Amino acid sequence: MVMTGKTDPLYLLLISVHGLIRGHDLELGRDADTGGQTKYVVDLARALALREDVERVDLVTRQIIDPNLSADYGGPSETLQGKANIIRIAAGPDGYFRKEELWDYLDIFADNLLQWLHQQPRMPDVLHSHYADAGYVAIRIAHLTGIPLIHTGHSLGRDKRGRLLAMGLHGDMIEQRYHLSRRINAEEDILANAELVITSTHNEIAEQYELYDYYHPERMVVIPPGTDLDQFHPPNGSEENTAFNDSLARFLNKPENPMILALSRPDVRKNITTLIEAYGECPALQQLANLVIVAGNRDDIREMDEGAQSVLTDILLLIDYYDLYGRIAIPKHHSQEEVPAIYRLAASSKGVFVNPALTEPFGLTLLEAAACGLPLVATENGGPVDIIGNCHNGLLIDPLDKQALAEALMTIISDRQQWQTFSENGLANVRQYYSWQAHAENYLNAIKPLLGQQMPLPKISRPRISLRYQDRAIFSDIDQSLLGNPEGLQEFARYIRDKRRHFFFGIATGRRLDSALAVLKKHRIPTPDVLITSLGTEIYYTPHITADTAWARHIDHYWNPGAIRRIVGEIPGLILQPKSEQSRYKISFQYNSDIAPPPDEINARLRHEEQVVNAQLSFGQYFDIVPVRASKGLALRYFAQQWNIPLGKILVAGGSGADEDMMRGNTLAVVVANRHREELSQLDELERIYFAQQPHALGIIEAIEHYDFFNNND
Template sequence: MNTNGLYLQLISVHGLIRGHSLELGRDADTGGQTKYVVELTKALARHEQVARVDLVTRLVCDKATAEDYCTPIEHLSENARIVRIQCGGRRYRRKELLWPHLEEFIDKTIKFINNQDRQPDIFHGHYADAGYVAMQLSAAFDTPFFFTGHSMGRNKLAKLLSSGTSKTEIERQYKITRRIETEEQVIQRADMIITSTQQEIEKQYGLYDNGPTASYTVIPPGIDLDTFHPYYDSQLDIDLLSEEAKQTKVTLRNELHRFWLHPDKPFILALCRPDQRKNITGLIDAYGSDQELQALANIAIFAGIRQDINSMEENEKAVLTDMLLQMDRYDLYGKLAIPKKHDFATEVPALYRMCAQSKGVFVNPALVEPFGLTIIEASACGLPIVATNDGGPVDIVANCKSGILVDVSKTEEIVKSLKAILIDPESWEKYSNNGINGVRKHYSWIAHCHSTMEQYLKFLPDQYGQEASKINSQARPLASKRPSFGKRLLGLKKLMITDIDNTLVGDNDSLYQLLDILQENNRKLAWGVATGRSLELTLEAMTEYNIPMPDVLICSVGTEIYYGPDLRMDKGWQQHISHLWKPEEIKETLAQFEWLIFQESEGQRSHKISYYLNNEENRLDILNAELKKQKLRCKVIFSHNQFLDILPHRASKGKAVNYLQYKYEFLPRYVMVAGDSGNDADMLTGKTRGLIVGNHSEELEFLKRSPRVYFSEGEYAAGVIEGLWHYGLIG
């Protein structure tokens, strides 16, 4: 990779994304945003100050989808590629079902970055889920975080409620509460939010508590002007068209004409996903309720790609079924075309031009349209538009003056506007020419990338050139904004983890000698503590003994992991250990044993239930048997002959260390774990190198036979130092 330019990571978790023949409209997740991020990746990669652009998305290996989506790396150009990360299994899932799997996506992206020759300079999330991912990666690597929402949950919620959809159904279908909560966090944390229109800032982000204090910049989207060229180019140069272009035109004409009794009339074109928010039924109501409009023009609605409606998701199935019922209700046979599929790369540009050649109109009847890419494309081809007055079309029409904005909830407004353009040739020509000229002025990829790069450079150090240096002089500094625990852990090969009580602390002289050694080896050795203490009690102990903040804190017997001075919790670990964790059922099961004493509230955590136990009469065996009888999967840890901790079956200090190894790719031979008691046992028996201090409890004597465990003569921290020398982690 060229190290002189920027390494950018664009994140778009949902949708089926590939570099060719995008399946736009296949379902609710494959709309204009999908095309936008692919085109943006390619365009940014052509910029002279960019070394590489990765578009990071989800790996999908599903018989129901193309094999392309199962390719881990797809090169788009010399400097651009699609990177696919597996999470939540291998089957394709709609975006609302991916929320529980984003921590896995983050962890595996960190692993991917660890294997690159450098770390990204910018993380840019697209849509709410990818915004969350980019926010977490940005925190890990201390890099600027950019966000483009494309559509926002609060606005969507308001529109769905106004359309009559119940709150229960909205929550079930869209997981809207989780989405809105995440968007609030993302808005608060983003260094810059890029929108395509001013309306997004005011009418969408303005609905959020954190909206007024966020930083925004408006950068209109770009389109490929060679692909979306004016309709009259095709008319004038018909003999110069490629055979593929001629075949595409004939195929489209035949497909549409088989629906229409009078194919020579102008036609109204709609192109969108089969989603309730796109308000296709509102458009059909408008057309079906007006006989004069039906006499003036046919109508064609390309509502995604379908094979069998019954096999589709509920939302798409409901929309398509209603379309067919409306066709019958208004008796639109011979007037309404509803083709089953289209090829976006070749057929859609030709569709716009074919509609323009018929002197037709393009309609976007969405309840809210945050982006409006199809409106820009249609305008570029010289096709006048009628579009919703809620969202991106407001700015597009203001810039291009290529059509009429309407309140799509009022069918009479849709009808009136369509008629106004269809009946008046002068208005049609005015809107057509305005669109062609306006798009070329306001919506080119060159202009879009120049503005985007200008924003990126504002938040980067000046090693990227004089332009960045000049811009940075006016921007707020970010270098000290947050610690870079990700950069540090990925940059080191050696790791030492130690228990606190009776291992790290116990002898002050050796403790401070150890701390001096760790500081001297800071550039090659990361270190952390693993303890049964809660985070609060861990910090108390470290304060008491004047211990500086380590790189990693493993607390509450391995159920919580924190990084760096600002104690960022590893949510991926929390998600991982939550599998089959049923704390309330465990408490109910153990409540029958009167000799089991529930610890005070400070000892309880979300993933740790703690008791005091006098283990006489084999009481520990009785507890284990009862938990097994009730089929409650959990881990029981007994230490110091009095402390009983119940953890998720995936949790322990040892498993937490293994997780760190996996996530940051430390080799086992370069990881030393140190302890003194029974609750350190599983940490000491892993594949890493174990160190047991000289003052250890008898519970660990059985490990003297282990080839990967060293028993030191030194006690407390002196034993830890001995282990570091023994395993070659220092010196």
Template sequence: MHISIHGLFRGTDPEVGTDVDTGGQVRYVLDLIEAMGSHRNIRKVDLLTRKITDARVASDYGVDLEALSPKVSIRRIPCGPSRYMRKELLWPHLSEFTDGALAMIREQGELPDILHAHYADAGLVAVRLSKALGIPVVFTGHSLGRFKLANLMARGMEREKANQTFNLTERIEAEEETIENAALVVASSKNEEREQYRLYDHYERKRIMVNPPGCDLAKFGEKPGKAVNQALQKTLARFLDDPAKPALIMLARPDPQKNILAAIETFAEAGLRDMCNLVLFLGARDDIRELEPAQKKLLQDVLYLIDRYDLYGSVAYPKTNPPEMAAALFHYAARSGGALLGLSRHENFGLTLVEAATAGLPVVTSGAGGMSDILDICKNGIVVDPDNPAETAGRVHELLLDPTRWKQMAESGKAASRANLTWKSHLDRYLGEVREIVRAQVTPEVRITQPKPLSKSTRLLICDIDDTLTGDRDAISRLNRIIAQRDDITFGISTGRNLEGAMETLQSWSVIEPQFLITSVGTEIHTNFGELIPNGRWSRHLQFRWSPQRARDVLGKVPWLRPQEGEAQARFKISYYCEDADATTIANVKTLLRKNGLQARVVVSRNYCVDVLPVRASKGHALRFLAAQWSIDLSNIFTAGDSGNDLDMLRGLVKATVVGNHSGELEMLRDDPNTWFSSRNSAAGILDGLVHYGLIAPTQ
């Protein structure tokens, strides 16, 4: 199962290049799942992406299920507002996507063997699914936040401005967590592995596979049909006085990183502009004035340079370029004796260079990032300095005037790309690794086995204890009566206390006996249908990468962490006191653990308590584990809490109530449509939430 959330995904006529979120990653994922669908050893491939209903985009993106072939489907899941949104705005809504994915998996009735996440947002979702279901995660970053931040700062942007603009703090933490939990990380080039993944605390060379993406031989290796050639010729004839000249081509979305202006500056040199044409396929656009500011400025600069150097009749820049026409462009440029310009400041890989090689078109490249890997494999081009247009123009001129050298590069690119850079070769390498992961994987502990006492129940009510349930005895009595009278409600608690402490507190406050208990901050689950029984599957699930003694040894040297009392400690929970604990505390503890090769979840509550847990442990993960095991729809789960360690059981598709006496850690949920902030404290707030959600009448 692949997960790629942002951008526009559809199987027919994908709109690659429409914006920065619908670029190379979209094409990579679509080509990959299509190739997987043709592989005899793969039974089923699903791609989970965001469902979009927006008049500005095609209605295709609002269809729940799109079958691409008998084995391959795109499944679309709601994630925040229905309109199209850039990826930086989706972070607050990923819990909804996660719960939607859980519901979809439950409806299918089988667990996928692998969750393959593309980009940081999908990585975070895949890790959350893995923590609930025990499925191994494969991660392809495509673009990494630490590297982007370093580049932005090198170009003069302040760190704070970069973080605000691109949500880099949240993105980098998601990448750290994904790399930490992934069974395999796929890098497209040696440069990406060496220069980017090494920047992360959880970098481990043994878990990274360098596996360059493939090229569609049928699309780029074979000559295009007559109809598409005619369409291309008609398009170019609108711009070019002499279409027979050698064509220098560039295919890129309108992004400053692609260095499009450098291509125009190079072409404007007298030696080239008289000899060649320049063809720019810069994605699709309608009205430049309506584009994102960065795209708008770049395209305005493109038009300015064309006018400044009076390149009319020599430069083509069509408004649209369908995928089949883009493929035909490579062959047109090869027939004309031209070259591909790949002058980007950085590329994780540079798939257009492979497509050029497959079509027999030499390349002129900056060699930045993964593009140097392609030249090493294909020997089909030259490396230039795009910041020196005159020198670059001279070297391009020399190449085009040397037919023997040009032909050697063209033939070398064809042969090497077919031998090493096809989707078949990519999948052969990929499946070799994935088979080992699946073979070594412990059978997931989730089983859909609903206890008989739940047969009449359609809803779960889960409440934290301290300051959520406790504090108002009259309200507790009313809540007890409702739970006792309603066969459709199964009542449970979720608490930071251990089992013994939880039961004592419930008894002292005369709370009705719960039918299940999630205790010790989500590290223990007990059912209570006549007999208190621990959930052994959950305990086995939590053993994943848990090294408690090593964690105690490392954190025992931290002066600002003070161990809590013995009764607060548990098999899967290490607890400390810390003055003024906050998000910075979490980051510092996690970084310290990561640098010592340890993986753990860190939770702060009440700005004073710090809990270190297995990576799969939390109240929210335990709740979703039970929901999957009991086949309960998450929209029929009602939760209530008051502090930070309740956060992930309040997010997503569950119907959450935050009681009036909550801590400031939960204010981030204030705009969540599935969260009700009650003005009433403790159990009275829980009752208020049940009224709000229509579960009980106001008079009850």
């Protein structure tokens, strides 16, 4: 069924997981996770909420309860303005973590967000994820709801990995610190599933997204962010009376000289050290202008994170090496409210704003500086190409060419007519190209073709099978969880029969329905209330083995089995399994690891052929492909929604990698002892996942007792 002609005011859900997000006093530059993206999503939510055709905007982020941070970040909600709100969702431990450490908690975030959404008066019209971690969450929500997904990457893992390798960092070290494999895999999935990708510059599309297997520029649109023209405006004569200006006096011998202003967090990618070297090696520039570096806030460099500590230490060493005392300022503190005045102070001195970053995805600070009348000198790598190309208000430089950087600064500062031209061009063109009003208009025009094109998964009213009081469920795989220990299986069967009135019993298996039923009958396993078969592509309810047709219609999204068989059939080492192992929504191959390419390469080939699927290797020998909306975990969550069973009251038993997505998130889980459990070893540090000592079905009983499952009312 297709819905068309949607004209009601929109409900937009923005998701931005990491960093510190609140509606006031943004701590920009506090660390690598609290930069331009934080300001972007807050400003976007505000701008969209001002539109008459928007009913509600929710900006969803992670709830952070940390004694070292403001209590603002622990509040479950915060009004931004009018129709815009910040919603904070719990995920994992309370404390603040850098984004690279959040991956293991994103499934919990997704489960909690989905639960919150089901408590709202209606579902959003669009999900808009920001950065890879939010995209990972949004895909799971989209798969279970059918809500269109749009995405903004802000920065990309493949590009980052290339830059880190070019800097000489070893691949293993990069992976250990940044977990880029998980990030890049998530980004590939996002590009495969997003209906629209919004970028800030053409450079992102041409040079960054092009690195990905699922590269489709026709699904991408450039909508540059705006800037607040009420907050950022030309000097009005009051700039000299700021506390920040007073703080510069102790640094500079000639504070009246033009100011070369650099404002960024202390991150090696911002390339501040090259700027200092360029300034230090150009005596003429030192005589002409002061260099002011605003690199976040600090009390004690020794207490900062390793990256910031390293950058700031290098800055101080270079200041000393070039003996720049009296000509360079590096203030310790500034507030976000002071930033517009800092730009205006530089503009009133007839100075320049410089961004020498190795690469800059967009460059919000460039817009802010331009709106205050400052000419620009900026990196030629990334967003500044578009900004200076539109505004004609500065010069682009190779960020590694110190001489070119110094010459560009000299050119603008020494030529007052050129300075005036660049300043006036920036003021006029920022207003034309980079207002938030224009951004919101272009944004809604871009997403409107997506609205009403997908039917959300319906909430089906069902009778309670045959029992009316179950408020919890136990799901198990068959082959690696139940089978393998006959005595234990008999004990588990008795356990199920004794407790049957108190819970739903479910099977989640890769087997087809007929095969699963035959095995259950052969081993005298009690008939389940629900069977999730063929790797989550089919759901059946007993006693009449009734198929859930709504689930079947839902997962048919993007499914093209003929094309998949053709593509994979051409790959050596993959042979179709017998018809008894195939089903309408599952294509299964025998995988010969001696001949076949790695699974990642097979997935890449499918993406290149525009096949959006969920493919996985099990037991090192079975390669299964199902629709992208289908998996054991997604089917399990669909069941939980339909029957109003909290995930925290569902115990999931698994024994191999095929069970992982059932076990991540808010379900209670047990990995039973068997010869394939090493496929799940990466889960051994996660809460709510118990590694049993007992094998197979006995391990499930062990977990029931471990969780005190039947008395657990959390």
